[in-house]
Amino acid sequence: MTTISLKNRIPAKISGSLQQLFAFGSLIVILVFFSFASPYFFTTSNLVGILMAATVTGILALGTTFVIIAGGIDLSIGTGMILCGVMTGVFQTYWGWPVWAGVLGAVLFGGLIGFVNGFNISVLGIPPFIATLGMMLVASGLSLVISGTKPIYFKEHPEFQLLMNYSVIPGMRFPLGVLIFLILIVVAAVILAKTILGRYAYSIGSNEAATELSGVNVAKWKIIIYSMAGLFVGIAGVLAASRLSSAQPVGGMGLELEAIAAVVIGGTSLQGGKGSIVGTMIGALIVAVLTNGLRVTAVPQEWQSVVVGCVILVAVYMDILRRKRA
Amino acid sequence: MVSDSLIGAALLEVRGASKSYPGVQALDAMHLDLRHGEVHAVVGENGAGKSTLMKLLSGIDRPDSGEFFLDGQPYTPTNPRHALELGISIIHQELNLMPDLTVAQNIFIGREPRAAGIFLSDRELNRRTRELLERLGLPLKPDDLVGDLTVARQQMVEIAKALSYNARVLIMDEPTAALNETEVQTLFGLIRRFVTPDTGVIYISHRMHELSQISDRVTILRDGRYIDTLDTASSTIAQVISLMVGRAINADQRPRAATGSGDPVLSVKGLNTKALVREVSFEVRKGEILGFAGLMGAGRTEVARALVGADRKNGGTVAVHGREVSISNPADAAKAGIGYLSEDRKRYGILLGRSVRDNVVLASLPKFANSLGFMQDNNVGRAARDFVSKLRIRTPSAGQLVQNLSGGNQQKTVVAKWLIRDCDILIFDEPTRGIDVGAKDEIYALLDELAAEGKAIIMISSDLPEILRMSHRIAVMCQGRLTAILDNADATQENIMHHATRFSAEGTVTT
Numbered sequence: 001m002t003t004i005s006l007k008n009r010i011p012a013k014i015s016g017s018l019q020q021l022f023a024f025g026s027l028i029v030i031l032v033f034f035s036f037a038s039p040y041f042f043t044t045s046n047l048v049g050i051l052m053a054a055t056v057t058g059i060l061a062l063g064t065t066f067v068i069i070a071g072g073i074d075l076s077i078g079t080g081m082i083l084c085g086v087m088t089g090v091f092q093t094y095w096g097w098p099v100w101a102g103v104l105g106a107v108l109f110g111g112l113i114g115f116v117n118g119f120n121i122s123v124l125g126i127p128p129f130i131a132t133l134g135m136m137l138v139a140s141g142l143s144l145v146i147s148g149t150k151p152i153y154f155k156e157h158p159e160f161q162l163l164m165n166y167s168v169i170p171g172m173r174f175p176l177g178v179l180i181f182l183i184l185i186v187v188a189a190v191i192l193a194k195t196i197l198g199r200y201a202y203s204i205g206s207n208e209a210a211t212e213l214s215g216v217n218v219a220k221w222k223i224i225i226y227s228m229a230g231l232f233v234g235i236a237g238v239l240a241a242s243r244l245s246s247a248q249p250v251g252g253m254g255l256e257l258e259a260i261a262a263v264v265i266g267g268t269s270l271q272g273g274k275g276s277i278v279g280t281m282i283g284a285l286i287v288a289v290l291t292n293g294l295r296v297t298a299v300p301q302e303w304q305s306v307v308v309g310c311v312i313l314v315a316v317y318m319d320i321l322r323r324k325r326a
Numbered sequence: 327m328v329s330d331s332l333i334g335a336a337l338l339e340v341r342g343a344s345k346s347y348p349g350v351q352a353l354d355a356m357h358l359d360l361r362h363g364e365v366h367a368v369v370g371e372n373g374a375g376k377s378t379l380m381k382l383l384s385g386i387d388r389p390d391s392g393e394f395f396l397d398g399q400p401y402t403p404t405n406p407r408h409a410l411e412l413g414i415s416i417i418h419q420e421l422n423l424m425p426d427l428t429v430a431q432n433i434f435i436g437r438e439p440r441a442a443g444i445f446l447s448d449r450e451l452n453r454r455t456r457e458l459l460e461r462l463g464l465p466l467k468p469d470d471l472v473g474d475l476t477v478a479r480q481q482m483v484e485i486a487k488a489l490s491y492n493a494r495v496l497i498m499d500e501p502t503a504a505l506n507e508t509e510v511q512t513l514f515g516l517i518r519r520f521v522t523p524d525t526g527v528i529y530i531s532h533r534m535h536e537l538s539q540i541s542d543r544v545t546i547l548r549d550g551r552y553i554d555t556l557d558t559a560s561s562t563i564a565q566v567i568s569l570m571v572g573r574a575i576n577a578d579q580r581p582r583a584a585t586g587s588g589d590p591v592l593s594v595k596g597l598n599t600k601a602l603v604r605e606v607s608f609e610v611r612k613g614e615i616l617g618f619a620g621l622m623g624a625g626r627t628e629v630a631r632a633l634v635g636a637d638r639k640n641g642g643t644v645a646v647h648g649r650e651v652s653i654s655n656p657a658d659a660a661k662a663g664i665g666y667l668s669e670d671r672k673r674y675g676i677l678l679g680r681s682v683r684d685n686v687v688l689a690s691l692p693k694f695a696n697s698l699g700f701m702q703d704n705n706v707g708r709a710a711r712d713f714v715s716k717l718r719i720r721t722p723s724a725g726q727l728v729q730n731l732s733g734g735n736q737q738k739t740v741v742a743k744w745l746i747r748d749c750d751i752l753i754f755d756e757p758t759r760g761i762d763v764g765a766k767d768e769i770y771a772l773l774d775e776l777a778a779e780g781k782a783i784i785m786i787s788s789d790l791p792e793i794l795r796m797s798h799r800i801a802v803m804c805q806g807r808l809t810a811i812l813d814n815a816d817a818t819q820e821n822i823m824h825h826a827t828r829f830s831a832e833g834t835v836t837t
Contacts, residue, residue, distance in 0.1 A: 196695040206677035213674050214689040215660025273679050
């Protein structure tokens with residue numbers, strides 16, 4: 001009776017991973033290119049350096065992947081991360097908490113930022129873009145107010161910097177921070193692919209109204225998703241502070257866009273409902289490798305964001321082409 | 327043949343048009359001749375090739391082979407704009423209007439009258455629109471916002487827009503899909519006024535009962551092929567349907583013996599909503615299908631949405647199995663065992679971009695997760711496969727994306743979602759809207775089966791034959807109130823319509 005055309009028989013899984021395959025292929029091409037372009041590029045220390053550079057934005061991108069798959073956006077992660085760094089400084093240096101409590105407190109503080117975002121979006125009904133734009137400015141301002149616009153140094157806890165910088169493999173510079181990043185990738189991938197939270201993120205992103213009418217408490221799950229993204233923000237903030245062994249109250253703006261760029265290059269749709277952690281990580285690596293490679297091959301710094309911008313445009317256009325054909 | 331030569335060349339003729347898309351032969355040697363002054367119906371199940379034909383006639387796609395003639399001259403539209411200029415206007419099933427613009431702005435979009443060649447002239451725009459609306463006898467105001475109009479009136483805007491191009495051929499795709507009986511009659515009046523010896527209408531529809539009212543001839547398509555053209559006056563609905571589906575279907579049935587002797591499963595007392603619904607009380611028994619009839623806007627969907635907590639109630643109680651339940655959101659309703667299947671499947675029913683598997687378990691995810699929140703995908707897969715075969719959902723696998731399924735199979739997917747959730751009470755809102763004739767019968771059979779299994783079913787429908795065929799009892803609504811509950815044996819199209827129009831516009835009873 002009903003003719004099902006050939007293309008419909010291609011299982012969703014294959015066509016969904018095409019974009020990932022493409023992104024992964026691009027990553028390999030870029031790696032090979034820079035390896036030939038500069039003898040300093042494909043060295044262990046440079047590759048670890050790339051991973052270190054990717055750690056903070058990468059962790060931000062992990063949480064953001066959930067938010068974007070659920071059809072939302074979070075612009076507050078960049079300055080929110082700075083604020084979490086300041087908070088761990090406040091806890092450890094001003095209030096004299098032990099390192100573990102200071103770290104835990106800052107991570108939970110990130111969760112609180114996310115919770116407020118989620119509450120504003122799903123209970124008060126403020127559009128995600130506006131709600132998190134507001135939070136971005138609030139966090140940026142609070143960092144300055146709380147720190148008195150000065151960096152906070154971890155004078156009482158010099159060991160705090162080990163969290164990011166401790167070398168886990170003897171004789172080689174492989175920092176603990178990068179290991180934490182790798183573990184978080186696995187954790188995020190498992191949550192997204194294997195748990196009820198991940199399943200609801202995809203459902204809400206594909207059709208929020210239908211999910212709600214199916215008896216799912218969408219408001220609750222959106223708060224959970226934003227709160228979880230906030231926890232990732234907290235972790236990123238702590239690691240950034242540990243790396244410099246000081247909490248810098250300035251900056252962070254623009255980091256959220258870098259994280260969103262990584263998510264989008266990895267094939268996650270800004271309309272929600274589609275995406276994966278693997279894709280996001282490939283996206284984050286593409287951005288980090290490009291930035292590093294351009295620096296190692298002595299391309300002037302002002303050109304780097306031009307290239308990254310073009311990569312985003314090409315990646316998203318490829319995705320649109322793929323969808324048209326599908 | 328004699329009459330043909332008297333009339334001369336056809337107004338619009340399709341000769342041997344074929345079109346294939348990757349993997350499908352969508353149209354195969356299609357024929358159609360629209361005579362001057364004729365309303366020509368085109369019928370066929372989904373996938374029969376109707377929309378492909380429309381795409382070719384409007385210049386969206388080009389045929390692989392075959393020719394079109396307009397008044398005997400070759401007609402080769404290159405795009406929809408070009409087709410419009412040549413006098414062929416198409417009104418698609420999905421209305422293409424901008425809700426935030428006025429009626430006049432919508433009608434003249436892309437060719438707004440200018441003042442001094444630069445500035446838009448609202449006065450001129452509204453004047454021309456008023457002229458047009460008066461000429462067509464449409465009860466619309468040029469400066470009404472389209473978003474504030476009912477679907478029926480929005481459709482009038484589309485028609486006015488199409489006719490403002492001085493169309494000679496008007497092609498309408500399922501124009502009555504969202505209209506009630508009265509609105510359909512208004513539309514037919516418009517069509518009859520439009521048809522002159524110089525113009526013609528191609529009328530695509532699923533609703534068999536309309537053909538005899540409006541069309542002169544009917545062309546039947548099946549599987550992309552031309553089957554036959556009949557004079558409407560001398561053919562029966564059963565004849566047309568059997569040509570369409572290639573087998574006979576009984577078009578006027580009544581339900582099997584009433585099974586509604588069981589205990590009331592759902593009792594609703596004094597339900598109100600802020601906007602429309604007033605003091606609605608009814609019961610649905612085990613194994614019963616309670617039909618909800620009424621005109622568009624009578625408040626049937628509003629009752630359903632308030633009942634499941636999608637919209638806010640303004641008083642009234644709901645009891646399930648005799649125990650009062652408090653329902654303030656759809657999650658509460660699902661917990662109480664009430665599942666709602668929306669009239670707007672794509673918006674409120676399914677996740678188009680997700681698989682059949684993800685869709686059928688959506689309402690029951692906690693049941694398929696362990697205490698740590700990890701999904702037990704083996705159980706999910708097994709449940710999905712079970713219900714795909716139980717409900718005969720035609721899909722290559724449970725992993726198929728729902729957007730690749732036909733309307734009927736999408737509807738079954740939504741049914742499966744609520745069955746997996748173990749709902750005793752199912753509310754079907756327009757269960758066969760946008761579903762072709764053959765698949766409708768399967769949905770009907772499914773509803774019968776569900777009732778026989780002891781589910782309590784509410785079926786909202788604007789299609790009176792469907793109401794009469796399926797419901798054991800029929801609740802009729804008019805302007806937010808329940809005006810009658812009829813036993814099927816006592817119900818006729820006439821007395822349902824009587825109760826559905828009991829109140830005049832002022833809200834008084836006009837018996």
